[in-house]
Amino acid sequence: MTVTPPRTNETSGQVADARRFDLRRLRALVYKESLQALRDPSTLLIAFVLPVVLLFLFAYAVSLDAKHVRVGVVLESEGASAQTLAAAFSATDYLDARFVHDRREVADMLVSGELRGYVVIPQDFEQRMALRGSEPLVQIITDGSYPNTANYVENYSRGIVQSWRTGLDVGAPPLTIMLEPRYWFNAELESRRALVPGAIAIVMTIIGTMLTALVVAREWERGTMEAVLSTPASVTEILIGKLLPYFVLGMLATLGAAALAVYVFDVPLRGSLAALMLLSATFMVPALGQGLLISSLARNQFLAAQIALFSGFLPAFMLSGFLFEINAMPAPIRALTWLIPARYFVESLKTVFLAGDIWAVFMLNLLAMAAIGALFFVLAKRVTRKNLEN
Amino acid sequence: MHASPIMATASQNGNAAVVIEELDKHFGNVQALQGLSASIHYGRLTGLVGPDGAGKTTLMRILTGLLEPNAGRVTLAGYDVVRDNDAIHVASGYMPQRFGLYEDLSVMENMRLYARLRGMDADRNTELFSELLDFTRLGPFTERLAGKLSGGMKQKLGLACALMARPKVLLLDEPGVGVDPVSRQDLWRMVQALTGEGMAVVWSTAYLDEAERCESVLLLNQGQLLFDGPPQTLTTQLEGRSFRLQNVGAERRAVLTKALDLDSVSDGVIQGAGVRVVLRAGAETEQIQILADQVQVALTPVPARFEDAFIDLLGGGPGGTSALAERLPPVELGSDIAVSCRNLTKRFGDFTATDNVSFEVQKGEIFGLLGPNGAGKSTTFKMLCGLLKPTYGEAQVVGYDLRRATGAAKSRLGYMAQKFSLYGLLSVRQNLEFSAGVYELEGQTRRERIEEMIDTFDLSNWLSAAPDSLPLGLKQRLALACALMHRPPVLFLDEPTSGVDPITRREFWTHINGLARKGVTIMVTTHFMDEAEYCDRVAMLSRARLIALDTPDALKQGAATTEKPDPTMEDAFIHLVESAEQNEEVNT
Secondary structure: OOOOOOOHHHHHHHHHHHHOOOHHHHHHHHHHHHHHHHHOHHHHHHHHHHHHHHHHHHHHHOOOOOOOEEEEEEEOOOOHHHHHHHHHHHHOOOEEEEEEOOHHHHHHHHHOOOOOEEEEEOOOHHHHHHOOOOOOOOEEEEOOOOHHHHHHHHHHHHHHHHHHHHHHOOOOOOOOOOOOOOOOOOOOOOHHHHHHHHHHHHHHHHHHHHHHHHHHHHHHHHOHHHHHHOOOOOHHHHHHHHHHHHHHHHHHHHHHHHHHHHHOOOOOOOOOHHHHHHHHHHHHHHHHHHHHHHHHHOOOHHHHHHHHHHHHHHHHHHOOOOOOOHHHOOHHHHHHHOOOHHHHHHHHHHHHHHHOOOHHHHHHHHHHHHHHHHHHHHHHHHHOOOOOOO | OOOHHHHHHHHHOOOEEEEEEEEEEEEOOEEEEEEEEEEEEOOOEEEEEOOOOOOHHHHHHHHOOOOOOOEEEEEEOOEEOOOOHHHHHHHEEEEOOOOOOOOOOEHHHHHHHHHHHOOOOOOOOHHHHHHHHHHHOOHHHOOOEHHHOOHHHHHHHHHHHHHOOOOOEEEEEOOOOOOOHHHHHHHHHHHHHHHHOOOEEEEEEOOHHHHHHOOEEEEEEOOEEEEEEOHHHHHHOOOOOEEEEOOOHHHHHHHHHHHHOOOOEEEEEEEOOEEEEEEOOOOOOHHHHHHHHHOOOOEEEOOOOHHHHHHHHOOOOOOOOOHHHHHOOOOOOOOOEEEEEEEEEEEEOOEEEEEEEEEEEEOOOEEEEEOOOOOOHHHHHHHHOOOOOOOEEEEEEOOEEOOOOHHHHHHOEEEEOOOOOOOOOOOHHHHHHHHHHHOOOOHHHHHHHHHHHHHHOOOHHHOOOOHHHOOHHHHHHHHHHHHHOOOOOEEEEEOOOOOOOHHHHHHHHHHHHHHHHOOOEEEEEOOOHHHHOOOOEEEEEEOOEEEEEEOHHHHHHHOOOOOOOOOOHHHHHHHHHHHHHHHHHHHO
């Protein structure tokens, strides 16, 4: 071990080096981060196992399609018309009807949640039918604690009663115009096809925001940041060295998730793979930026995880249009969704998977994501300093 | 960086590596450093010494440019720490107090990372690498993950990484904490070689025996500089005030208590069978001579230590009587053996952490477990207090078999963990109530005990404070109060004073001595060699085996050589561990 006594000119050269952005230092940091990511089983779990679990959940367990909704049909009248109406209820796939003669039986079942609603065909049903000019009364009771299902039960029951009535008036001229619906982009209206592309946005948020926030916070928590900060590496180098590996990890996870979507869940990829990758890469900018911002505010993993959950994961889940349609949200919430980068990504993903390469849609979304990302990075750079001062 | 003013400053200060002028630093309302002026020189080992919370780490971080001063000016190697922050990172090597390397990277990967960060290429600088590996003796462990290294080896790796690119100033923040004497000796050897080559090395420490070895010392207390100069300058001021009561034997704890309660005595500790005292400035030997005559032992003058001077500067140590022990009824046990183990063995997979260890501990004994990092101290300790199940062999605490009656045994022992294990989110009172609760104290007894603890440990002003906001000394008192709530006849202390300053440590040992006199059996692990001196007997572990078990004095005698007729406990430790390792190598 020979330590040369201070030689000023040598140090001056090194000092000049220290001030430049140095690719070798960056490479060393990226290499270190990659080794750590590969050795940490939790990273691989989050990046590769969690997405698979999530995709399977959204593909199979979560369904927004209402089929076989359990309802009760109370037959208080024993007449022939009442019987045919009841038969109409039992014929449909969308409702799972259960027939009783006393409304008290079904009322309890509605309270206990066994049924989502019931239809009462009253005692005077036949009499009213017989009277010309009098409309038969059918009562529909639904479970308002599930508003969507309640709506659905009501509308469907209405539909059944309506078409049953049309069938009765054989001689009358058809007053109603027949609608022939066609659902574009998702012909069978399978919610899986809309959910799986959106789930990719959730996965990317987890990797980009949550994982990044965690790994930077971990450096503070374990005291390794203090040692790295005391070397000539600059803040920019340290941060880019942190982000690059997770960017790559995020892109790999996207590829994997897309492959699963197409080959396992039967979701069509109507756009190009290149467009998908471009969109994903652009989404990683705000996702990573947000993770970075969180980690520079919270220097311990627990807090970082909480903030990432509330500011990244939950909005991506609920306000991105992934699960709930943005158009159905109240105006203030709708305005809020403009700030959620995942919203642009979910829209783009649905487009690229179900519709195709529609650049008019993509360009706006790309711009919005890049702009939000830039904002996060500027903020993160401003709050991160190369020392331990708070 | 060719700006001339900086060169000019460098030449003006001649040999100064670091110049600190009127430095002030505060965090909120807390004044961390105040009006500090000093200089640190090339080719010299400078000790940055002070109790916990003195501002050592803050000063270190300012020197490395990680914190900014609120007022004043600091230059390192001629560069201003604020204005030329980039240059500071080139000119200095820094080893933080906490192990700052990546535990999931191997030794080599860590070294390569730091080499690249400092602008070196591992492939082109193979010579430097092999030198560093040789120097740190890490050569055989390059592929091992840093997290799997022992405490001493971690520090050496930290040093190797800090030395990358040959900094002019090396800053080491408490490199000796949690490191056993053998590894500590290695670190000293390395640092001395570096200063010999012209590097300025700053070594911060709360261990005062370390301070004594430095060529120059900056002594800090509560953010202020108390002393700047060679440690000998300070020590000589104390000359003629240090004495030892030789071979007091069994009565030494009582004698220490009496001595500390004398007006003329400022400080005292137990050293094996003897008692070492320091008189107050200007005090006569009369009182202590009377005490020596009473117990019929010789009073011999001994050379002053840096620690004496330090305690004296801070106004002397605490008194000798433990209010806690005063209140405790004497412990009655059915048998004279409080703790015993036979053929105790613990294996984790292929790895044997404790190998066939047997010993017996008498009631009222202070029994020390010593050994290098990774020798199996903690494992043995945890088996004895029922936290780990032995693979083989048996252990008993006050007659209960720990394998069968773990619960009963646990209710008869008190345990104070290394980091005090207090609940940060509970207040001081709630912590006390919680420990009263877990030991099933109820009603009147419970209220009385809690009040008693508050009273004896003087906690009444802090009852609603969070433990984390307390000064270390108070935290330690609280932890001890919690461990003693149920008046256990056996008390387990796992490195109870790691990182605690000498004054707090003395106060702690006053209580422990008092407890032992009441018949409480104390089991303690420690890295502080002067704490081993308080023990009646010391069990030395190395590589999972018991290599020695005797009184501190006998262990020291065993290490005596013609060059070192009066070895210290540390010498004895190093001697024992090294000869055990040699024996093992001969046998295999």
